Amino acid sequence: MSDSEQRQLHVPYREYQSQNSTSPATIVETEALVDLSVATPPSLSSAANKSLLILQCNDDSSEFLPDVEFITNSSNDPNITIDSPGIDRESQPLLGRLELDVTFNRFPDDPQFSELVWQAECAIDNGIVPERIYQGSSGSYFVKNPSGNIIGVFKPKDEEPYGRLNPKWTKWMHKLCCPCCFGRSCLIPNQGYLSEAGASLVDRKLGLGIVPNTRVVKLVSSTFNYPRIDRQKARMKQAIMDQFPAVGSQFKRIGLPPKIGSFQLFMDGYKDADYWLRRWESDPLTTKLARDFQLQFERLVILDYIIRNTDRGNDNWLIKYDSNLAKTSPANSEVKIAAIDNGLAFPFKHPDSWRAYPYHWAWLSQAKLPFSKTTRELVLPQLSDQNFVQDLCDDLYQLFKQDKGFDRHHFDRQMSVMRGQILNLQQALKDSKSPVQLVQMPAVIVEKAKGNGAPKLFSFSDTFTQRFQNKSPFFSWC
Ligand SMILES: Nc1ncnc2c1ncn2[C@@H]1O[C@H](COP(=O)(O)OP(=O)(O)OP(=O)(O)O)[C@@H](O)[C@H]1O
Numbered sequence: 308m309s310d311s312e313q314r315q316l317h318v319p320y321r322e323y324q325s326q327n328s329t330s331p332a333t334i335v336e337t338e339a340l341v342d343l344s345v346a347t348p349p350s351l352s353s354a355a356n357k358s359l360l361i362l363q364c365n366d367d368s369s370e371f372l373p374d375v376e377f378i379t380n381s382s383n384d385p386n387i388t389i390d391s392p393g394i395d396r397e398s399q400p401l402l403g404r405l406e407l408d409v410t411f412n413r414f415p416d417d418p419q420f421s422e423l424v425w426q427a428e429c430a431i432d433n434g435i436v437p438e439r440i441y442q443g444s445s446g447s448y449f450v451k452n453p454s455g456n457i458i459g460v461f462k463p464k465d466e467e468p469y470g471r472l473n474p475k476w477t478k479w480m481h482k483l484c485c486p487c488c489f490g491r492s493c494l495i496p497n498q499g500y501l502s503e504a505g506a507s508l509v510d511r512k513l514g515l516g517i518v519p520n521t522r523v524v525k526l527v528s529s530t531f532n533y534p535r536i537d538r539q540k541a542r543m544k545q546a547i548m549d550q551f552p553a554v555g556s557q558f559k560r561i562g563l564p565p566k567i568g569s570f571q572l573f574m575d576g577y578k579d580a581d582y583w584l585r586r587w588e589s590d591p592l593t594t595k596l597a598r599d600f601q602l603q604f605e606r607l608v609i610l611d612y613i614i615r616n617t618d619r620g621n622d623n624w625l626i627k628y629d630s631n632l633a634k635t636s637p638a639n640s641e642v643k644i645a646a647i648d649n650g651l652a653f654p655f656k657h658p659d660s661w662r663a664y665p666y667h668w669a670w671l672s673q674a675k676l677p678f679s680k681t682t683r684e685l686v687l688p689q690l691s692d693q694n695f696v697q698d699l700c701d702d703l704y705q706l707f708k709q710d711k712g713f714d715r716h717h718f719d720r721q722m723s724v725m726r727g728q729i730l731n732l733q734q735a736l737k738d739s740k741s742p743v744q745l746v747q748m749p750a751v752i753v754e755k756a757k758g759n760g761a762p763k764l765f766s767f768s769d770t771f772t773q774r775f776q777n778k779s780p781f782f783s784w785c
């Protein structure tokens with residue numbers, strides 16, 4: 308094997324281990340990254356850039372080493388390349404990988420999403436790094452796959468609008484000059500990434516299908532905003548590693564620290580809702596597409612109302628629509644909504660009247676129509692089921708409790724607001740109200756009655772109390 312036939316691929320290392328011969332293989336993932344030197348089979352050498360590395364499970368439980376095999380890329384993308392040209396990876400530290408718990412970014416219930424994050428990790432390890440999104444108020448990044456295509460949007464917790472490392476100077480000025488109006492007082496600060504993932508969870512549970520899949524992951528990239536000290540430490544450790552590998556190998560981590568944040572699937576071909584809503588004023592949709600849009604719009608309303616989104620401007624949802632196709636082939640034409648930027652939701656109290664954070668969709672003509680039968684049939688049975696609602700709260704608890712600043716009391720208050728929203732929504736759907744009528748209903752809080760503070764999340768003996776914000780309870784049930 309000549310040197311020219313060798314390629315080095317930096318891939319996060321997964322070790323596949325079969326626990327016994329009958330059970331399916333489980334993945335045991337190490338805390339390290341392996342730098343695999345692999346020989347390109349002669350038959351594939353001309354297509355080396357089109358190859359993908361596959362780590363295969365070996366059924367023999369005594370054999371922990373993965374089989375490494377190349378397959379030619381079956382995708383249609385001829386530009387796929389694991390390596391990134393012009394980047395000298397020899398001199399690049401393995402960014403934070405020694406510390407990164409590689410089991411963190413794996414979602415056994417969602418292999419497709421795991422694969423997506425895996426692609427992002429491979430790309431970063433090969434120098435195809437996330438790119439900061441210049442619009443917007445926080446440090447958000449377009450994440451790419453090894454082919455350089457955008458596949459996701461990553462929002463690190465510490466670069467959120469009021470996060471410690473927010474890179475946007477406008478937010479820094481805001482914090483400095485106007486501390487009294489700093490942030491939203493009804494939201495738990497710096498948990499936007501959980502809100503993003505929480506919105507996706509609600510969407511999945513209700514089967515709305517409008518929030519691009521979003522989950523909490525950890526990523527590390529030199530393009531993220533790090534304090535200078537972190538970069539200096541990483542450089543110094545790398546120098547020690549290069550000069551004295553025995554000493555360097557004692558370090559817990561080489562490279563920059565991984566960041567926790569939300570990772571959302573990138574929606575290709577979508578545009579800000581504002582763009583299409585304006586276009587449709589002069590060039591309206593066909594009756595069929597207007598009806599399709601109405602159904603999608605109602606799902607957006609349901610999502611926003613349940614999570615009590617405080618930031619739903621028309622720039623924070625996207626629409627996919629092809630006006631040419633609508634004219635040339637109306638039967639194949641479709642319209643889709645994607646609800647992005649859900650980081651400012653799940654308040655622990657209803658917003659104050661002086662800063663109401665209205666839902667901007669309430670001013671659209673679609674909001675004046677009563678909820679359709681289709682939408683009512685989709686969500687009403689679930690929302691009327693107390694077990695479903697409790698299940699939703701439990702799932703959100705599992706998600707939210709991973710934050711370092713998690714506070715059970717605050718979480719309970721968040722759920723009280725959400726339960727109140729669900730109660731109103733349920734009533735509005737039963738009465739065939741419109742979204743405009745829904746948002747005019749008085750805000751309700753549904754709290755677990757005090758005194759039965761059992762440590763468990765839920766018991767059938769739990770009593771809930773419903774009350775209007777700032778008013779005493781007037782109704783309760785068991
Ligand atoms: N999942 C996605 N799919 C496609 N495009 C996206 C996605 N998420 C974000 N974008 C694009 O990136 C832009 C900025 O995203 P987003 O609004 O979520 O960021 P932000 O930094 O939280 O901004 P802000 O809170 O100030 O609105 C969006 O306007 C949209 O064009």
Ligand SMILES: [Mg+2]
Nearest residue numbers: 443622623648
């Ligand atoms: Mg936005």
